[in-house]
Amino acid sequence: SSSLPGDLTVDSPAVNAHLLWNTDVARDWNFELGGSYLWATRSEDNSKQVNLFGVDATLIRRDPSGRFNNQLFQAEAIYGDLDLLDSSAKSRAWGAYVLAQQQINRDWYAGVRLDYTENPNDDRQHACEEGAGRAASG
Numbered sequence: 001s002s003s004l005p006g007d008l009t010v011d012s013p014a015v016n017a018h019l020l021w022n023t024d025v026a027r028d029w030n031f032e033l034g035g036s037y038l039w040a041t042r043s044e045d046n047s048k049q050v051n052l053f054g055v056d057a058t059l060i061r062r063d064p065s066g067r068f069n070n071q072l073f074q075a076e077a078i079y080g081d082l083d084l085l086d087s088s089a090k091s092r093a094w095g096a097y098v099l100a101q102q103q104i105n106r107d108w109y110a111g112v113r114l115d116y117t118e119n120p121n122d123d124r125q126h127a128c129e130e131g132a133g134r135a136a137s138g
Contacts, residue, residue, distance in 0.1 A: 014040035025059075032058040036078075048083035063103075072101040072111075093118035 020034045036054035041047070056076035063069040077096040084091055095117030101109050 054078040070103040
C-alpha cells in the first residue's frame with residue numbers, strides 16, 4: 001500500500017489494536033463502536049513511522065421473525081500520520097466510508113457504499129466513489 005511498503009521484514013514489526021464496545025439498543029437492534037490504531041515503520045532503516053487511527057460504528061437490525069430480512073448500517077473513518085520517505089516532513093490524510101446493506105434472502109445482500117479518501121503521499125489528491133451492488137454471504 002502507499003502507507004506501508006510491501007517489503008517489510010521481521011526487523012520492522014507493526015502494532016495493531018482494535019477496541020470494541022457492543023450493546024443491544026432495542027430487542028432487535030445491536031450497536032457496535034470501535035477504535036483502531038496501527039503503528040509501524042515504513043523505511044528500510046526503520047526511521048520513518050506510520051500512525052493510523054480509526055473509529056468505526058455498526059448498527060445491525062435482526063429480523064425478529066428469524067427470516068432473512070436483516071439490515072446493516074456501517075461507517076468508518078481513518079486518519080493517517082506518515083513520515084515521508086524522501087524528507088523529514090510528514091503527510092497527513094484521512095478517509096471514510098458509509099455503508100447500508102439489506103439482506104434479500106439467505107445468501108444474498110444488496111447495499112450501497114460511499115467512500116472518500118485523500119492520498120497520503122499527496123494531500124492535493126482525493127477520491128470519492130459510490131457503489132451499489134449485490135454480494136453473496138461468505
